[in-house]
Amino acid sequence: MRATPMIAALLVSIASGASAGPRDRAETEMARDGHSAIIAGRQAAFKLTLASFVGLKAAITRGDDPKTLVLPASAIAAWGKAIPSMFPAHSDGPASKALPTIWSDRTAFEARATDMAAAADKLAALAKAGNAAALPAQWDSLKGSCAACHIKYRAEDVKNRL
Incomplete structure (x- = not known):
């Protein structure tokens, strides 16, 4: 039939x-x-990223060996690449600070995550090359890419914490 x-x-x-x-x-x-487990997982990953981010700033300020910054910068880059997959449809439960614009403006949201990953990749490359002089400006670039996403896609503005 x-x-x-x-x-x-x-x-x-x-x-x-x-x-x-x-x-x-x-x-x-x-x-x-x-999606509550996804929300909890991405919140934990963001906290770990913040810890790495703050640690990078402290190490750069202290003048630590740049090569020790490759791992945390690479981890942030990997997280930036994973971010879009951690925001599936309907993962905006009560515990989430994600704004609806993540899903209504998905292309731009994914572009912001790509920008963050690229900025962290560049920081890792500079660290691997031992280019300590370029690290502060690249850290600022990474900070800017994080803030750009948080301002538009996160309910609680955390830009002042960075």
């Missing part, structure tokens, strides 16, 4: 969750509740 195009479209719509019925709303709520 062949399905008509209308039935096929209905089946695709149901399978993709495009229907707006009560069942879909309940599934959306269950997905939102199921």
Whole structure:
């Protein structure tokens, strides 16, 4: 038996969750509740990133061997590349500080994460090369990329903590 195009479209719509019925709303709520582990994970990762970020600043200010900064800068870069995957749809539960613009302006959000990863990658490269003189300016660039994202996509502004 062949399905008509209308039935096929209905089946695709149901399978993709495009229907707006009560069942879909309940599934959306269950997905939102199921994202609490993702929210907790990304909040922990942001705290670890902040610790690395502050540690980098302290090490740069002290004049530590630049090569010791490669690992924390690389870790921040890796996190920047992972950030978009840590914000799936409906992961904006009560514990989250994520603003709705993350999902409504997804392309720009992903671009900000890419900018942060690139700034951290450049900091790691400068550290690996032993270029201590260039580190403060690149740290400032990384700070700016973090702040640009937080200002637009985070409910609680933390730019003054950095």
